[in-house]
Amino acid sequence: MDGRVTEVAHRVNYSETDQMGVVYHARYLVWLDVARCEHLRATGLSYREMEEAGFRLAVSEATLRYRQPARYDDPLRVRCWVREALPRRVTFGYAVEHAEGRLLATATVALLCLDAEFRLSRLPGELLGRLQPTPDPVRL
Amino acid sequence: MDGRVTEVAHRVNYSETDQMGVVYHARYLVWLDVARCEHLRATGLSYREMEEAGFRLAVSEATLRYRQPARYDDPLRVRCWVREALPRRVTFGYAVEHAEGRLLATATVALLCLDAEFRLSRLPGELLGRLQPTPDPVRL
Amino acid sequence: MDGRVTEVAHRVNYSETDQMGVVYHARYLVWLDVARCEHLRATGLSYREMEEAGFRLAVSEATLRYRQPARYDDPLRVRCWVREALPRRVTFGYAVEHAEGRLLATATVALLCLDAEFRLSRLPGELLGRLQPTPDPVRL
Amino acid sequence: MDGRVTEVAHRVNYSETDQMGVVYHARYLVWLDVARCEHLRATGLSYREMEEAGFRLAVSEATLRYRQPARYDDPLRVRCWVREALPRRVTFGYAVEHAEGRLLATATVALLCLDAEFRLSRLPGELLGRLQPTPDPVRL
Numbered sequence: 001m002d003g004r005v006t007e008v009a010h011r012v013n014y015s016e017t018d019q020m021g022v023v024y025h026a027r028y029l030v031w032l033d034v035a036r037c038e039h040l041r042a043t044g045l046s047y048r049e050m051e052e053a054g055f056r057l058a059v060s061e062a063t064l065r066y067r068q069p070a071r072y073d074d075p076l077r078v079r080c081w082v083r084e085a086l087p088r089r090v091t092f093g094y095a096v097e098h099a100e101g102r103l104l105a106t107a108t109v110a111l112l113c114l115d116a117e118f119r120l121s122r123l124p125g126e127l128l129g130r131l132q133p134t135p136d137p138v139r140l
Numbered sequence: 141m142d143g144r145v146t147e148v149a150h151r152v153n154y155s156e157t158d159q160m161g162v163v164y165h166a167r168y169l170v171w172l173d174v175a176r177c178e179h180l181r182a183t184g185l186s187y188r189e190m191e192e193a194g195f196r197l198a199v200s201e202a203t204l205r206y207r208q209p210a211r212y213d214d215p216l217r218v219r220c221w222v223r224e225a226l227p228r229r230v231t232f233g234y235a236v237e238h239a240e241g242r243l244l245a246t247a248t249v250a251l252l253c254l255d256a257e258f259r260l261s262r263l264p265g266e267l268l269g270r271l272q273p274t275p276d277p278v279r280l
Numbered sequence: 281m282d283g284r285v286t287e288v289a290h291r292v293n294y295s296e297t298d299q300m301g302v303v304y305h306a307r308y309l310v311w312l313d314v315a316r317c318e319h320l321r322a323t324g325l326s327y328r329e330m331e332e333a334g335f336r337l338a339v340s341e342a343t344l345r346y347r348q349p350a351r352y353d354d355p356l357r358v359r360c361w362v363r364e365a366l367p368r369r370v371t372f373g374y375a376v377e378h379a380e381g382r383l384l385a386t387a388t389v390a391l392l393c394l395d396a397e398f399r400l401s402r403l404p405g406e407l408l409g410r411l412q413p414t415p416d417p418v419r420l
Numbered sequence: 421m422d423g424r425v426t427e428v429a430h431r432v433n434y435s436e437t438d439q440m441g442v443v444y445h446a447r448y449l450v451w452l453d454v455a456r457c458e459h460l461r462a463t464g465l466s467y468r469e470m471e472e473a474g475f476r477l478a479v480s481e482a483t484l485r486y487r488q489p490a491r492y493d494d495p496l497r498v499r500c501w502v503r504e505a506l507p508r509r510v511t512f513g514y515a516v517e518h519a520e521g522r523l524l525a526t527a528t529v530a531l532l533c534l535d536a537e538f539r540l541s542r543l544p545g546e547l548l549g550r551l552q553p554t555p556d557p558v559r560l
Contacts, residue, residue: 015310166306
């Protein structure tokens with residue numbers, strides 16, 4: 001059974017722009033983070049609950065491809081899905097799109113599971129079972 | 141005896157600009173934070189050491205006056221001094237200046253002393269004694 | 281006739297927290313900016329349209345009072361209203377509240393109207409007429 | 421002749437941390453940007469001058485590997501070098517290290533040369549000639 005692709009909406013705010021008149025490239029990582037957290041919430045366990053249960057997901061790798069710029073006040077949607085879920089490492093895929101459909105950026109982010117003392121750890125089986133991979137809906 | 145006025149240098153980076161072509165107004169608070177930490181370090185106790193000793197300084201009020209814009213790649217200096225030091229509350233003054241001398245912004249930030257459980261607390265006398273107020277070197 | 285109080289919802293994301301486990305104080309200015317832009321949009325002229333028409337609103341003063349911390353994943357609402365609207369200067373008031381009602385912070389931000397060459401300018405009468413002041417709904 | 425490896429120093433500030441007690445992963449991209457600008461300055465043409473001459477470098481791809489966390493107040497150095505310099509595309513390599521030597525993160529960032537109207541363009545030969553690639557000083 002395939003996992004889900006979740007989607008969050010975001011309108012670009014002024015703090016996210018730079019003097020080139022487009023969104024500064026580092027801001028996309030924040031949008032990916034928000035999309036990832038909403039994906040976890042949609043699976044039934046929020047990241048806040050994960051931390052309270054003593055687990056952390058720490059970003060170990062990120063790759064971003066910027067295809068077209070996003071601009072101030074643009075309505076966007078960020079789609080997020082699981083690419084791979086291993087006991088110690090989960091990889092997410094992302095597509096950032098203008099609300100009208102143009103693909104603006106794609107990305108992957110890999111996270112390691114750490115315990116409360118920041119040691120590499122295994123995701124609880126129950127959570128891991130919820131992180132169903134799904135084929136990439138766009139070419140990354 | 142008057143306290144000191146400390147000074148930190150900063151060159152404006154691209155992430156700090158917005159599409160108006162100037163520094164986004166929220167970034168100044170980060171510069172003030174850096175200047176305040178260097179002020180504490182100069183008194184002999186870094187903020188990191190304060191936190192390790194179980195104390196926190198939490199911002200309770202901030203006022204900022206933006207006078208002239210700062211721009212990408214501008215070399216700046218941020219001056220910082222103590223305006224008032226009470227056992228539970230310390231207020232700092234700030235001047236953000238272009239390296240060539242123009243005054244760009246002034247500010248005040250008041251911080252409350254909290255203990256490790258976030259309860260309002262008293263600064264240790266030894267630290268309080270180091271936070272000597274000094275008259276404002278510029279009009280705020 | 282009194283002006284309106286607009287409201288935007290925001291869920292605190294991880295990038296907004298700091299190692300004290302609460303929202304870093306500079307982030308509030310971004311929320312205020314978003315709320316101000318939605319206020320302008322609700323009056324019938326978005327800030328993007330204002331800029332395209334050759335006007336800018338540049339922050340000249342900001343005051344913030346932090347009352348209770350906001351934390352990761354907290355659902356917030358930010359209320360925004362006009363306190364004073366002069367041809368060259370508009371002042372907004374803000375209340376940041378937890379979705380359950382607790383008041384977390386209050387603020388005021390004054391903005392100057394600039395033309396495309398960054399000269400102090402007058403807001404077009406039509407826009408100024410839309411910026412109806414309203415009494416503060418909370419004590420600032 | 422090999423190109424140079426430039427180096428910038430940075431001390432982690434509080435705004436860069438998150439509630440995990442480490443630096444938030446998006447902040448590294450800002451450090452890389454600062455290091456890249458200092459690299460350009462060291463070659464004899466600052467990015468500000470490039471923009472004034474009508475050229476822009478827009479990030480098209482970024483890859484980051486986070487190896488060890490950076491923490492509040494850590495003194496860091498960020499090393500930067502050119503990996504490949506084509507007329508329309510330049511790729512930089514980066515190593516983020518604790519001042520005591522531990523490798524914290526590595527990264528690559530590819531940028532496209534755009535003209536003042538955001539069209540894909542060719543770097544002026546004089547600038548291109550300054551961007552001498554050099555072998556990676558660390559394994560990326």
